[in-house]
Amino acid sequence: MGITIKQIAELCGVSIGTVDRALNDRPGISEKTKRRILEVAREHQYRPDLTARSLARGRTMTIGVVLFDLYNRSFAQLANAIERRSRERGYIVHLTLTGKDPEMEKNCLRQLVQRKADGIILCSVNEGARFEEELRGLLTPIVTVCNRISDRWPYVGIDDRGAMKEAVGQLLRKGYRRFVYVCPPLADRGRVNIHTQEQRWIGFREALEDGADAVSGGQGKFETAVIAQRDYLDALRRLDLAAGTGKTAIVCSCDAYALEVMHDCRSRGLRVPEDVGIMGFDNIDMLKYVSPRLSTVHYDMEEFGTRAADSLIAWIERGEAPSVPSLAYRWIEGESV
Amino acid sequence: MGITIKQIAELCGVSIGTVDRALNDRPGISEKTKRRILEVAREHQYRPDLTARSLARGRTMTIGVVLFDLYNRSFAQLANAIERRSRERGYIVHLTLTGKDPEMEKNCLRQLVQRKADGIILCSVNEGARFEEELRGLLTPIVTVCNRISDRWPYVGIDDRGAMKEAVGQLLRKGYRRFVYVCPPLADRGRVNIHTQEQRWIGFREALEDGADAVSGGQGKFETAVIAQRDYLDALRRLDLAAGTGKTAIVCSCDAYALEVMHDCRSRGLRVPEDVGIMGFDNIDMLKYVSPRLSTVHYDMEEFGTRAADSLIAWIERGEAPSVPSLAYRWIEGESV
DNA sequence: GTGAAAGCGCTAACAG
DNA sequence: CTGTTAGCGCTTTCAC
Numbered sequence: 001m002g003i004t005i006k007q008i009a010e011l012c013g014v015s016i017g018t019v020d021r022a023l024n025d026r027p028g029i030s031e032k033t034k035r036r037i038l039e040v041a042r043e044h045q046y047r048p049d050l051t052a053r054s055l056a057r058g059r060t061m062t063i064g065v066v067l068f069d070l071y072n073r074s075f076a077q078l079a080n081a082i083e084r085r086s087r088e089r090g091y092i093v094h095l096t097l098t099g100k101d102p103e104m105e106k107n108c109l110r111q112l113v114q115r116k117a118d119g120i121i122l123c124s125v126n127e128g129a130r131f132e133e134e135l136r137g138l139l140t141p142i143v144t145v146c147n148r149i150s151d152r153w154p155y156v157g158i159d160d161r162g163a164m165k166e167a168v169g170q171l172l173r174k175g176y177r178r179f180v181y182v183c184p185p186l187a188d189r190g191r192v193n194i195h196t197q198e199q200r201w202i203g204f205r206e207a208l209e210d211g212a213d214a215v216s217g218g219q220g221k222f223e224t225a226v227i228a229q230r231d232y233l234d235a236l237r238r239l240d241l242a243a244g245t246g247k248t249a250i251v252c253s254c255d256a257y258a259l260e261v262m263h264d265c266r267s268r269g270l271r272v273p274e275d276v277g278i279m280g281f282d283n284i285d286m287l288k289y290v291s292p293r294l295s296t297v298h299y300d301m302e303e304f305g306t307r308a309a310d311s312l313i314a315w316i317e318r319g320e321a322p323s324v325p326s327l328a329y330r331w332i333e334g335e336s337v
Numbered sequence: 338m339g340i341t342i343k344q345i346a347e348l349c350g351v352s353i354g355t356v357d358r359a360l361n362d363r364p365g366i367s368e369k370t371k372r373r374i375l376e377v378a379r380e381h382q383y384r385p386d387l388t389a390r391s392l393a394r395g396r397t398m399t400i401g402v403v404l405f406d407l408y409n410r411s412f413a414q415l416a417n418a419i420e421r422r423s424r425e426r427g428y429i430v431h432l433t434l435t436g437k438d439p440e441m442e443k444n445c446l447r448q449l450v451q452r453k454a455d456g457i458i459l460c461s462v463n464e465g466a467r468f469e470e471e472l473r474g475l476l477t478p479i480v481t482v483c484n485r486i487s488d489r490w491p492y493v494g495i496d497d498r499g500a501m502k503e504a505v506g507q508l509l510r511k512g513y514r515r516f517v518y519v520c521p522p523l524a525d526r527g528r529v530n531i532h533t534q535e536q537r538w539i540g541f542r543e544a545l546e547d548g549a550d551a552v553s554g555g556q557g558k559f560e561t562a563v564i565a566q567r568d569y570l571d572a573l574r575r576l577d578l579a580a581g582t583g584k585t586a587i588v589c590s591c592d593a594y595a596l597e598v599m600h601d602c603r604s605r606g607l608r609v610p611e612d613v614g615i616m617g618f619d620n621i622d623m624l625k626y627v628s629p630r631l632s633t634v635h636y637d638m639e640e641f642g643t644r645a646a647d648s649l650i651a652w653i654e655r656g657e658a659p660s661v662p663s664l665a666y667r668w669i670e671g672e673s674v
Numbered sequence: 675g676t677g678a679a680a681g682c683g684c685t686a687a688c689a690g
Numbered sequence: 691c692t693g694t695t696a697g698c699g700c701t702t703t704c705a706c
Contacts, residue, residue: 002476004683015693020685028691045474050452051391052683055698060388065432069417076413080406083434092448095402095432097420111429115387137382139339259626286623289596341699352677357701365675389699392682 003044011040023048054116063312064094064112064120066105072256073284074301075123078145081305082121089313091118102126102192106134113138119312123147127193141315143324145308147193154321156308158299158329160196164203165210167279167297167331168251172211174337176249176277178223179208180239182261183253186228200253200281232257233264241276248276249337255280255287258294262336277337287334295334303327340381348381349374360385391453400649401431401449401457403442409593410621411638412460415482418642419458426650428455439463439529443471450475456649460484464530478652480661482645484530491658493645495636495666497533501540502547504616504634504668505588509548511674513586513614515560516545517576519598520590523565537590537618569594570601578602578613585613586674592617592624592633599631599673614674624671632671640664 005023009016014033021029022037023046040046054060063086070076083093094117096108102125112120119141124131132150135142148155171179181204183197212221227235241248250265252258258280262272270276272292280287283298307324314322342360346353351370358366359374360383377383391397400423407413420430431454433445439462449457456478461468469487472479485492508516518541520534549558564572578585587602589595595617599609607613609629617624620635644661651659 006683016684017686017694018692021692024685026686030691033691047447047451049392049683051388051397052698053685054388055386055392055700056683056685058685058698070407070413071417073410073413076407076410076416079416079432080408080434083432084436087433087445087448092452093432095416095420095430096424097417099421108424110384111424114384115429263626286626289600289623290626343699353700354678354702355676358676361701367675370675386699389682390701392684393699393701395682 002049003041003046004049005046008037008040008044008046011044012037059118060116061091062094062115062117063091063309064096064108064115064117066096066098066108066112066120066122066124068100068123068125069097073286074282077301078123078305078308081302082309085306085309086313089309091309091313098125100125109135109138113140119143119316121145121308121312122149122153124149124193127191127195141312141321143308143312143315145304146196148195149193152321154311154315154324156304156311156324157196157327159326160199161203161206163297163299163329164200164253164281165207167281168204168207169211170295170331170333171249171251171277171279171337172207172214174277175246176337177246178248179204180225180227180236180241180248180250181253182227182232182236182250182257184228184257185230197253204251204253233260236261236264237268241270247273250276250278252278252280255282255284255294255296258296258336259286259290262290262294272336279334279337283332292336293334295337296332297329298332299327299329339386340378340383341386342383345374345377345381345383348377396455397453398428399431399452399454400428400646401433401445401452401454403433403435403445403449403457403459403461405437405460405462406434410623411619414638415460415642415645418639419646422643422646423650426646428646428650435462437462446472446475450477456480456653458482458645458649459486459490461486461530464528464532478649478658480645480649480652482641483533485532486530489658491648491652491661493641493648493661494533494664496663497536498540498543500634500636500666501537501590501618502544504618505541505544506548507632507668507670508586508588508614508616508674509544509551511614512583513674514583515585516541517562517564517573517578517585517587518590519564519569519573519587519594521565521594522567534590541588541590570597573598573601574605578607584610587613587615589615589617592619592621592631595631595633595673596623596627599627609673616671616674620669629673630671632674633669634666635669636664636666 005016005019009019019037022034065082067075070079086093094112098105098108105126121143123146143154145156188194208222225239229235250261252261258278262278265272265276272278280294280296283296287294311322311324342353342356346356356374359371402419404412423430431449435442435445442463458480460483480491482493525531545559562576566572587598589598595615599615602609602613609615617631617633620633624631648659648661
C-alpha cells in the first residue's frame with residue numbers, strides 16, 4: 001500500500017540515497033535525474049511514510065494536547081485554536097482529555113511521551129513537587145495553559161488576580177458594599193491545581209482591602225461571604241441577601257456559576273440588578289443569549305491557543321523555553337450589576 | 338532519553354529477542370530471566386518507543402478525526418466522546434479541523450494517512466464521485482458522521498428525514514397551517530456535502546404532503562415559504578408573518594438559527610409563541626438558558642462519538658466495514674410552538 | 675529457552 | 691553527482 005523510496009529507486013535505476021535527495025530537495029543531484037525521480041514519484045502518488053520518518057529523524061512533528069474536556073466552551077475554542085495554529089506550522093495534534101482525573105492526566109502525558117510528541121500543551125489538574133518531578137522526567141517541552149504549575153514551565157494566560165481586582169473595583173465604584181464571592185472549592189489546594197481560581201480569589205480580597213482603605217480610610221470593612229463548594233446554589237439560598245443595608249453583589253469566579261446563580265435568583269423572585277447584582281468571569285459566548293447581559297471579564301481563549309502553540313513550537317525548534325507575557329483582558333460592562 | 342530494549346539486553350546479558358519476550362509476555366522464556374528483565378526495565382523506567390513499534394507492527398493505534406471545527410457545541414461533544422472512547426480502547430486521537438474548507442479537508446485526510454492512522458472518523462464537506470474515488474484511494478477504514486457520503490462508508494447518525502417529518506407532524510397537530518422553513522443554503526449540493534440538511538428539508542416537505550392529505554383530504558396545500566440563505570434574518574424580516582389567517586410556524590433546521598430567529602422576532606415585538614411559533618433542531622445545550630424553551634429535536638451527540646469510535650475500531654480490528662443502525666432521536670416539547 | 679538476523683521506511687554520514 | 695551503509699527502536703522468524 002503506497003510506494004516506497006526503495007521501489008522508486010528500483011524503478012528509476014538509482015539508489016535510495018539519490019531518491020531521498022530528489023524528494024527532499026537536498027543538494028548534490030543533477031537536475032535531470034531529480035526530474036525523473038520526481039516524475040515517477042508523482043505518477044505513483046508517492047507519500048512518505050511519516051512514522052518511518054519520525055523514527056529516523058527523531059522528531060514526530062506532533063504536539064500533544066492535554067485538557068480536561070471539551071464540554072466547556074472555552075476549552076473547545078482553545079483546542080480549536082491550538083489545532084489550527086499547530087497545523088499551520090506543520091505539526092499535527094494529539095488530543096487527550098483527562099476529565100480532571102489526576103491519574104488520567106498522568107496517563108495522557110505518559111502516552112504522549114511514548115508516542116514521542118515533540119512537545120505538550122497542558123492544562124493540568126495535578127500539582128505539587130512530586131508531580132513537577134514527574135514532568136521534568138518526561139524530558140519534553142511543556143507549555144501550561146489555564147492552570148500555571150511553576151516558573152519552570154511557560155504559562156499562557158491572563159493576570160487573573162489583576163483582572164478580578166479590577167472587576168471588583170468596578171463594583172465598588174458602583175457603590176456596592178456587600179459581597180458574596182462564589183467559586184469552586186478551593187480546599188483542594190496542594191493536591192489539585194486550582195491556580196487560576198486561587199488567583200481570582202486573591203484578586204477579590206485585594207480589591208476589597210484596597211477599597212476599604214480608599215472608601216472609609218481603613219475604617220469599617222465590607223460585609224462579605226464566601227461560598228466555595230459544589231452545592232453553591234443551596235448555600236446561596238441560605239443567605240439572606242436582603243438583610244442589612246445596601247445591595248449585595250454576587251461575585252462569581254466564572255460565568256458558568258454566574259448564569260446558574262442568576263437563574264436561581266430570578267426564580268426566587270429577585271430582580272437583577274435591581275435587587276441583587278451579579279458578575280461573572282470568562283465572557284463565555286453563551287452570554288449573548290442571556291438577558292440581562294452579564295457583566296464579566298473578557299479574554300481571548302483563541303489567543304491562548306495560538307500563543308501556547310507558538311510558544312511550544314518556539315521551544316521545540318529553538319531548544320529553549322520561551323517566556324510568555326500575560327495576555328490582555330478587559331471588563332465587560334453588562335446590565336447585571 | 339529513555340532506555341531501549343537493546344540497553345536492557347546488555348544490562349541483563351541477554352539478547353533483545355529475549356527482552357522482547359519478557360516485555361510483551363510472549364511464550365518461550367523462563368520465569369527467572371523474565372523476572373530479572375522486568376525488574377531491570379522497571380528500575381530504569383523503560384517505556385517502549387511507540388513510533389518504533391508502529392513502524393515494526395504496521396499499526397499506529399491512532400485514530401484520525403476530521404471535523405469542521407469545535408465552535409459548534411455539538412462537534413465539541415462529538416470530539417470529546419470520540420477521544421474518550423478511543424483512548425479507552427487503546428487508541429489515541431489525531432484531531433484535525435477543516436473549517437469547512439474542502440481543500441483543507443483533503444489535506445487533513447492526506448496527512449492522517451501519511452501518519453498511518455489506523456482509521457479515520459470523518460465529517461466531510463467534500464462530496465461527489467471524484468472525492469469518493471480519492472477516499473477509496475486512501476486505503477484506510479473511514480467512518481462518516483454527521484454528513485453521509487455513500488453506502489460505501491458506514492454512517493453514524495440519526496434518521497434526519499424521519500425526525501424532521503415527525504417534528505413538523507407535531508406542528509400540524511398543534512394546528513399550524515402556515516410555515517416558513519429556515520435553513521442554510523442548499524444550493525451547494527454536489528459540490529459540498531449537505532446531506533444532513535437535505536434530509537431534514539425532505540422530511541419537512543414530506544410532512545406537509547402527508548399532512549395535506551390527512552387534513553384536507555388532499556385539498557388545499559399549506560402556505561409555505563423557504564429561506565435558505567446566509568442572511569436569513571433579513572429575508573425573514575421581509576416576510577409579513579402576520580398576513581393571512583392563522584399563526585405561522587418558523588421551522589428552523591438547526592437550533593442555532595432558531596435562537597437567532599427567536600431573538601430577532603422578539604426584538605421586533607413578536608411574542609413567541611403567541612404571535613409566531615418557532616422550532617429548532619439539535620437540542621444544543623445552550624437552550625437551557627433560553628426562555629421560552631425552544632421546541633426541538635433531540636439526539637445524543639456523545640452517542641455519535643462512541644458509536645463512531647466503536648464502529649471504526651471494529652473495522653480496524655475485524656477487517657470488515659460494520660453496518661451502523663440509525664441512532665435514536667426524540668421530540669422535545671418546549672414552549673416556543 | 676535463547677540468540678541471531680532480517681526487516682519496517684526513511685535519514686544521514688561517508689565513500690567514491 | 692551517486693551509491694553504500696549503518697542506524698532509528700521494536701517485531702518476528704528461524705535456528706540452535
